[in-house]
Amino acid sequence: MQIYGREESALKTRIKFQKIGYVRFIGHLDVQRYFQQAFKRADIPVLYSKGFSPHPLLSFASPLGIGMTSEGEYADVELDETQVTSGEKLENLIDRLNAVMNEGITVLDWRKLDDTAKNAMSTVAAADYMISFRPGYYHKEVFLQRCAEFFRQEEMIVLKKTKRSQKEENIRPLLLELRPMGESIFIKTVSGSANNLKPELVMNAFCDYLGYPYEKIAFMIHRLETYMKVEDDYVSLLYPSTEMEAK
Amino acid sequence: MISNTMRELALTDEILMQIEKPARYIGGEVNSVVKNPDKVDIRFAMCFPDVYEIGMSHLGMKIIYDMLNRRDDIYCERVFSPWIDLHKKMKEENIPLFALESQDPLFLFDFLAITIQYEMCYTNILQILDLAQIGIFSKDRKEDAPIVIGGGPCTYNPEPLADFFDIFYIGEGETVYFELMDLYKEHKKNKTSRKEFLKAAAKIEGMYVPSLYDVSYKEDGTIDSFWPIEEGIPTTIKKQVEMNLGDTYYPKNPVVPFMKVTQDRVVLEIQRGCIRGCRFCQAGMIYRPTRERPLSMLKEYALDMLKNTGYDEISLSSLSSSDYSKLKELTEFLVEHCGEKKINIALPSLRIDAFSLDVMSKVQDVKKSSLTFAPEAGSQRMRNVINKGLTEEIILSGAEEAFKGGWKKVKLYFMLGLPTETEEDMAAIAKLCEKIAMTYYKMDAEYRNKTRVSVGASASFFIPKPFTPLQWAPMCELEDYSKKAYFVNDQMKAQHNRKSLSFKWHDAKTTVLEGILARGDRKVAKVIYDVYKKGCIYDAWTEFFDFDKWMEAMDENGLSIAFYTIRQRSLDEVFPWDFIDIGVTKNFLKREWEKAMKGEATPNCKQKCSGCGANIWKGGVCIENKN
Numbered sequence: 001m002q003i004y005g006r007e008e009s010a011l012k013t014r015i016k017f018q019k020i021g022y023v024r025f026i027g028h029l030d031v032q033r034y035f036q037q038a039f040k041r042a043d044i045p046v047l048y049s050k051g052f053s054p055h056p057l058l059s060f061a062s063p064l065g066i067g068m069t070s071e072g073e074y075a076d077v078e079l080d081e082t083q084v085t086s087g088e089k090l091e092n093l094i095d096r097l098n099a100v101m102n103e104g105i106t107v108l109d110w111r112k113l114d115d116t117a118k119n120a121m122s123t124v125a126a127a128d129y130m131i132s133f134r135p136g137y138y139h140k141e142v143f144l145q146r147c148a149e150f151f152r153q154e155e156m157i158v159l160k161k162t163k164r165s166q167k168e169e170n171i172r173p174l175l176l177e178l179r180p181m182g183e184s185i186f187i188k189t190v191s192g193s194a195n196n197l198k199p200e201l202v203m204n205a206f207c208d209y210l211g212y213p214y215e216k217i218a219f220m221i222h223r224l225e226t227y228m229k230v231e232d233d234y235v236s237l238l239y240p241s242t243e244m245e246a247k
Numbered sequence: 248m249i250s251n252t253m254r255e256l257a258l259t260d261e262i263l264m265q266i267e268k269p270a271r272y273i274g275g276e277v278n279s280v281v282k283n284p285d286k287v288d289i290r291f292a293m294c295f296p297d298v299y300e301i302g303m304s305h306l307g308m309k310i311i312y313d314m315l316n317r318r319d320d321i322y323c324e325r326v327f328s329p330w331i332d333l334h335k336k337m338k339e340e341n342i343p344l345f346a347l348e349s350q351d352p353l354f355l356f357d358f359l360a361i362t363i364q365y366e367m368c369y370t371n372i373l374q375i376l377d378l379a380q381i382g383i384f385s386k387d388r389k390e391d392a393p394i395v396i397g398g399g400p401c402t403y404n405p406e407p408l409a410d411f412f413d414i415f416y417i418g419e420g421e422t423v424y425f426e427l428m429d430l431y432k433e434h435k436k437n438k439t440s441r442k443e444f445l446k447a448a449a450k451i452e453g454m455y456v457p458s459l460y461d462v463s464y465k466e467d468g469t470i471d472s473f474w475p476i477e478e479g480i481p482t483t484i485k486k487q488v489e490m491n492l493g494d495t496y497y498p499k500n501p502v503v504p505f506m507k508v509t510q511d512r513v514v515l516e517i518q519r520g521c522i523r524g525c526r527f528c529q530a531g532m533i534y535r536p537t538r539e540r541p542l543s544m545l546k547e548y549a550l551d552m553l554k555n556t557g558y559d560e561i562s563l564s565s566l567s568s569s570d571y572s573k574l575k576e577l578t579e580f581l582v583e584h585c586g587e588k589k590i591n592i593a594l595p596s597l598r599i600d601a602f603s604l605d606v607m608s609k610v611q612d613v614k615k616s617s618l619t620f621a622p623e624a625g626s627q628r629m630r631n632v633i634n635k636g637l638t639e640e641i642i643l644s645g646a647e648e649a650f651k652g653g654w655k656k657v658k659l660y661f662m663l664g665l666p667t668e669t670e671e672d673m674a675a676i677a678k679l680c681e682k683i684a685m686t687y688y689k690m691d692a693e694y695r696n697k698t699r700v701s702v703g704a705s706a707s708f709f710i711p712k713p714f715t716p717l718q719w720a721p722m723c724e725l726e727d728y729s730k731k732a733y734f735v736n737d738q739m740k741a742q743h744n745r746k747s748l749s750f751k752w753h754d755a756k757t758t759v760l761e762g763i764l765a766r767g768d769r770k771v772a773k774v775i776y777d778v779y780k781k782g783c784i785y786d787a788w789t790e791f792f793d794f795d796k797w798m799e800a801m802d803e804n805g806l807s808i809a810f811y812t813i814r815q816r817s818l819d820e821v822f823p824w825d826f827i828d829i830g831v832t833k834n835f836l837k838r839e840w841e842k843a844m845k846g847e848a849t850p851n852c853k854q855k856c857s858g859c860g861a862n863i864w865k866g867g868v869c870i871e872n873k874n
Contacts, residue, residue, distance in 0.1 A: 022256055025269040026505045037277075037503060037557030040588075048589055067264050100557070102277060134260070217261050 010047055010057075011081040012113040013090065014120060014241050018071040019064060023104035028063035034105065035075060041100040044093060045083030061120035061226055061237060062127065062191060065198075070223035072128070074120045074237045076113070111241035120237055125229035126176060127191040129199040130222045132184040137218030142210060144180040151178040156205045171197055171205060176234075178202070188234075191226065257345040257352075258333075266332045270506040271299035274347030277503040278555065280316045280323070284349050287322040288432050290356040291315055292346045292393065294326040296363070296371035297787065302327040303502070304510030306564060307399065308362055311420045313498035321428060324348040325502075326359075328371045329378065331785065337378050344378035353379040357431065359393040360416075363401035366764035367757065367787035369408065372397075373779040376411060383776065385413050385458055390441050394431070402455075403486075403533050404713040406823040407767035407775060409457035413445060417827055418453045418487025419519075421495045426451055449480050453487035455827075456480075462769055462823075468810055470768065470821040486533070486829045490866040492519060493541040499551045503558070512560035512593065513552045515545060517577065521566035522852035522868055524859075525623070526634045526843050527662065529712040530566055532831050535859060536867035537852060542573040546580055553590060561585065562593035569598035570853070578606045585610075599645035604652050617656035617703075618649050624665060625675030631846045632667055633717070634839075639679065646683045651694055657683060661706045663731045663752070666720040667844065673731060677738035677748070680704050684744035704739070705751040706732060708758040712765050713824045714831065716839030722762045722812040728755035756794040760786070763801070763811040768823040771811075774800045832860035 019031070026034070036056050039046045048054035061074035084093075090110045097107050117123075133140040156172040174197035177188035189197040199221050207214040227234035256263070256273055263269040284290060293311055295302030302308065308325070315323035324346035329337060337344065343352035353359055359379065361372055373383055376395065382388040385395065397405060398416040405415040416424075427448060434444040449456040459480045463471045475482055489495050497516070504511075520537035521530065549561060561581065565571060581592050592610040597603040599618055607616070622637050624630045630637065646657060661676050680702045687700040708728045711720045723731070732752040739750045764771065777800040785791040801808055816822075818837060825833070835858065842849060849857050852868045862869035 022254065022273045022275050023505070025263055025273050027270070030270065030505050030507070033507070034505060036559070040553075040557035040559065041277075041555065043554075054589055066269065067260065100277070102275060104275070217264055220260075 008047060009081040011079040011084060012115070012117065013077055013079055014111055014113050014117075014238065015075045015077060015107055016109040016238060017073045017075070017105060017107045018069075019073055019105050020069045020071070021104040023102060024067055024069045027066055028060070031064075031105070032058065032060060035077075038097055038101050039077070042093075042096045044097060045080040047078040047080050059119055059121055062124050064223060065200075065221075068221045068223060071108070072223050072225035074226055076120045109238060111238055114240045114242070117240035122193065123228040123237065124192040124226055125190065126188055126227040126234045128186065128188050128224040128227075130181060130184050130186055130224055131199060131203060132220040132222070134218050134220055137215055138212065140183065143185060143206065144183075146210065147178055147180050147185060150206055150209050151175070153209075156209075158201055158205045158208070160201075171201060175202060186224075255350060257350040258342070262333070262336055262340075262342075266336065267330060268299075268506060270504075271327065271330065272333070272347070274325070274350065276505055277557075278500045279325075279348055279502045280312070281348065282316075282322040284322055284351065288320040288435070289322070289358065289428055290351075291321055291323040291358045291360065291428075292326050292353050292356045293323055294359060294361045294375055296328050296361055296368045296375050297785075298330055299327045299504070300506070300508040303504050303508040305362065305364065306514050306516060307420060309498045309501045309514075310496055311360070311424070312502070313500070314421065314496035315424065315428075317496070318425075318428075320432070322348075324356075326353065326375065328374060328785075331791070334374065334378070334784065342378075343380045344375060353393060354381050356393040357435075358396060360396040360398060361412075362399040363397050363408070364399050365787060366401060366761045367792075369764060369775050370779045370783045370786055372408065372411065373775065374784045377779070383779075384410050386410070388413070388441070392441075394441075394444070400529060400533065403529070403827060403829065404765065404767070404822075404824040405455060405457065406769050407764055407771040409769050410772040410776075412457060413441075414448055415455040415457065416453060416487075417455055417484050419489045421489040422487040423451055423453050427454065446477065446480070449475075452485050455484045460826075468807075470823060470825075473821070473823075473826055483826050483828045486827065488536075488830070488864055489519075490538065490864055492538050493544050497544075497548060499548060500555045501552065503556045510562070511558070512562050512591075513549070513556055513558045514562050514564050515549055515552070516540065516564045517545060517568065517571045517574075518565045520867065522570055523567060523636065524634055524839075524849055524851060524857070526632070526716040526839055527623070527665070527709060527712070528566075529715050532714045532716075532836075532859075533829050534566070535829070535831055535861035536864055536869045537570070538867035539571060539573075542576055545577055549581060550584065553585075553588075559589060560591040560593060562595065565596060567598075568594060568596045569600075569603065575602065578610075582606070582609050599642075599649060601648055604645075604648050608652055616654070617658050617701075618646075618654050619658045619660070620645065621660040622679065623660065623662050624672065625661060625677070625679050626672045628846055629665060629668060629672040629675070631848050632843050633662075633665060634843070634849055636848065636851065639682070642679070643682060643686050647686050647690070650687050650690055650700070655698055656701045657703070659683075659702065659704045661704060662709045663706045663735065664709045664723045664728055664758075666709075666717060667846075668731075670734065673735050674738050676704060676706070676735050677742055677750075680739065680748050680750075681742040681744055684742075684747045687747075688744065700747050701749070702747055703749045703751070704735075705753075706735065707753040708755060710758060710762045710765055713822065714827075714829055714836070716836050716843055718766070718822070718836065719816045719818065719820075719840050721815045722759070724813060725755055725759050728758060754789060754792075757786075757789070757792060759808065759812060760794065760797055763808065766822070767811055770804070770806060773804050774806060777803065830859075830861040830863055835859040 046056045057078035059076050064070050094107050094110045155170050157168050159166050160169045174190040179186050203219050204214045228237050295305050312323050315321045326346050345352050376383045381392040394413045396414045397412045402415045445456045448454050449459050461476050462473045465471045518539040520534040522537045525531055623635045683702050711717050736750050739748050781796045
């Protein structure tokens, strides 16, 4: 149905993007601003909240720490369906948006969300990471050889530090997978607002296990994918979406 | 085009992960210019000597960046001061300062141009030169070191910095930069010496090469004479002015920072200069004559800049926006085009009247915003001395209009320590604030909605600046500034509506130092150097400002603070900046000083020409006035 005049009709969409290269030093809040500005540059009709200080209806799945890269980032954005030119596919919007963005942040996919889909942030359940070794710190061979035995442990106790206190915590239930991947280590962890295991904490535990002092800077972390859970399976956050059809 | 994504950064991840806000140092922002450094003739580094967030907010730098990069043979890149944390690392690990775009060290560049916007950044300039590893003193610079150029308002008295710069560019950047660049290319091709190049550059109008001049002093420490030491070098340096602001360089694609910066919006400069002639204001004199940009240009640039940046706010920039003749048309245009796209409009430096209140109520949330008045002085007598043509009647009627329009917050700016100031003048500040509060409480209850008004006054201390009518004025002793502030504070507390009033004041120590540097001479250079060696940087940031170190260095160099600050200067004294010709004559400034002492006002440029001398450029308000 085409709606004319000033009325808006919300089109819920989900973007998958990557953040690689020097933009790894851009913080999460700045990435949000970056997208808001990019939408304006590309003249993409993003809907705004109502009220005194309207803000664009844009939300991100899971913040990425400074220094980390990713090829599995997601953001939900609501577009004004009446302003998306009839017949224009979201595929065209991808090109339009990428044309006004830095090379480091690139939209990989952009789809229409099913009306019943929950927002990305609340559905995140797990994430894959590739941990690479920065030269000059550890012998990576030791880590790669001992991945299996480290992962086989039934308990992984780490000291979790908060601002006020520190407490021991068993992170093993939140670690879903850990194995060598070429010269790097692949890990899958539980992620999301309820339970969240940061890859840094896994590597901290790995160092403890090997009897090495933990040096955060030694590990280069790259997020490969972010998942939601459907029944017992972890599936891509693009799951509840369809490709945008021409009208 | 070169791929930007995988480019090497100058700093290692180890360092970038340890310091605050690494996004300050990586470059590669949207609209930043990418060129192959090997394919250009001139590598030009444009520096704002403060932290990234401040520097990236500066309009002048954006104009030069855009202008120089339009030429294929020049690559202009940006540099800012590394923050304290990175400064330490760079010193420890001997990392040379680099430009953001290519991440290459500055010592590879042909030019390092530094914009000098305020006196309190002088030690940051030394930090830049030091970290760049090119020699702090001009005389120590090697043949292949970049040519260090200074520009901006502080170069209207460049003398305290004379030892550190190779050239000062006096005037507006749009005018003779390309002439200088072409001269440099010639010099590079013919492989002439650095000295020869500087000598040739000194002959371009507006270029001041301090090493080609010498100064002698009288016994009392004032200047006896100042002269060029070589044949053919000009004795006066003429300020350069862009007279056609409708057809010149202005960036349509300004760089959009990743991180939040101070001025995080599209900035549209609507005019340059100011007709008002406030006697304390340096900008009001050095940017004469007042010149407007045409409305058609501003409309076009506003839309293009918003489109190319994606910003959600646009701000008009000028010294006094209300004096722009097409302001109504421009704001109407912006309201029409911006509202629907959720773009805010910021209108600073507006006079508060029915028109501006109407515009502001359309573009901002009245409940949240505050209105600003700048009476600068409390009493009419004092305002006449400084030629601030704002009367109590205008302020009170403006405030009343504003209160009726729903505003509940008013800010007022004042100066303390003005010449001829009495206790009565200072007490008048509190009285004026009280009258504003009374204006509010006297209104019908329907306007007030049972809420209190907030009248916030803030005072800075007056600092005499070169090329102003008050350049002869003595400053106060350090202790007197605080006494004045406490006096006003007590007066505020004695008012009936004291609960609606608040009062803040600036740091007195900063005032004294700024005063020394503003009217300083070449002798002060050694103090700046010594203070930097003692570890002072970021003096503009109160948390790092160490006044005692400065006083120590003044003392060690045998310089008297009183000489630069509280001394009464005679009308025939030769000032360190007298060799610069800003168009406005010293005779005019003297006449204005004398009128100030008598408390006589001078009409603004649109009302009547007062013969300041700026009409030699035959343009702007000087000719509009004659029509």
